[in-house]
Amino acid sequence: MIFKKNFLLSMILFLMVGMLMACSPQKTVQGTEEKGKTDGKIQAVATIGMISDIVHNVGGEHVAVEGLMGPGVDPHLYKATQGDIAKLEKADIIFYNGLNLEGKMADIFVRMASQKPAIAVSEKIEEKVLREPPEFDGHYDPHIWFDVKLWMQAVERVCDGLIELDGAHKADYEKNAAAYLKKLEELDKYARVQLQSIPQESxxxxxxxxxFGYLGDAYGMEVVGLQGISTDAEYGLRDVQNLVNLLVTKKVKAVFVESSVSxxxxxxxxxxxxxxxxDVKVGGELFSDAMGEAGTEEGTYIGMVRHNVDTIVKALK
Known part of the structure; x- marks a missing residue:
């Protein structure tokens, strides 16, 4: 009698465990939940819009990407919200710029990296090609997207990261990346021709x-910023006076405001x-640390760069 009771209890427990397992979301080899909850797509989170744009272009139909920082948002000063933390925890893969661009989120990426891929798109770029001006206090300049050739290496890192996570779609990721890189080759040529059409002295x-230091190095422009590498840096009256003297001495025609900076x-x-x-005019608004509104040309990396180039040329040529 006792044996029968124990047998019945064992069978009931076995069936209950089986039912619970059947109701639980199952993970694929690539780390995403089965089709139904996520529609079979890799769930990616990117920090800045320029990286989101890469993931969108390379991931194609296999990846859903959500960006944390939208138009007009300054990544240097950005602090993650509870909603951001929730997005990062739910993601299958995280992409960020690195090089201290998202300085206030560094600890979060370190913690997330122990749970899932958290990839700095700049990590494979050789240090010898990174800008390290003395005024940056030993830090590299993180604004690598202003040299289109360097940004192409970020595209390759995103492609590798997606393949490492989801090898089943390797061919698609490589095909998408190749098509996007071809467009960036054309963008690099466009920027070079247009900016070099400005008279040398201007x-x-x-x-x-x-x-914009990388833009200057890549395309032959002298670049001067009132503040340092980060908008978190302070500027004083002397900085303003020095810049005014430069404008007067070099007879600079125009200066530029930025979409993410006061x-x-x-x-x-x-x-x-x-x-x-x-008399010096404001030559227009440039996109520096953030792209334009979604659905506009400036809301894509290629459109943002073309807008900046065209605005600079129109004001200085």
Missing amino acids: RVLVTAHDA PKAIEAVVQGAKEKGH
Whole structure:
């Protein structure tokens, strides 16, 4: 009698465990839940829009990407919200820039890396090609997307990361990456031809913070920022005066505001130059640390770069 009771209890427990397992979401080899909850797509999270754009282009139909930082958001000052943490925890893979761009989120990426792939798209770029100006206090310049050739290496790192996670779609990722890289080759040529059409003496790009150094090195522009590598850096009256003197001495025609940085600093520089008898205009708004609104040309990496190039050329040529 006792044996029969124990046998019945064992059978009931066995059936209950089986039912629970059947109801639980199952993971594939690649780490995503079976089709139904995620529609079979890799769930990716990217920090800045430029990286989201890479993941969208390379991942294609196999990847759903969600960006944390939208238009007008400054990644240097960005602090992750509880909602961001939830997105990162649910993701199958995380892509971020690295090089201290997302400085306030560094610890989060380290923690997440023990649970899932958390990839800095800059990690395979050789240090010898990274900018390390003295005023950056020993840090590399993180704004690598302004040299299209360097950004192409970020595309390759995203492609490798997706293949490492989801080898079943390796051919598709490689095909998508190749098509996107071809477009970036054309973009690089466009930027080079257009920016070099500006007379040599007028190739001085003055902006709110030092985000365009890679653009200057790649395409032959002298770049000067009022603030340093990060918008978290402070500037003082002397910085404004030095920049005003540069504008007057070099007879710079225009300065530029940035979509993710307050225009107040640049407006002070324009006023200072005017007081010294040199009229300099605001040549337009450039996208530096964030792209434009979704659904617009500037809401893509290629559209953002073309907008910047065209705006600079129109104001300085």
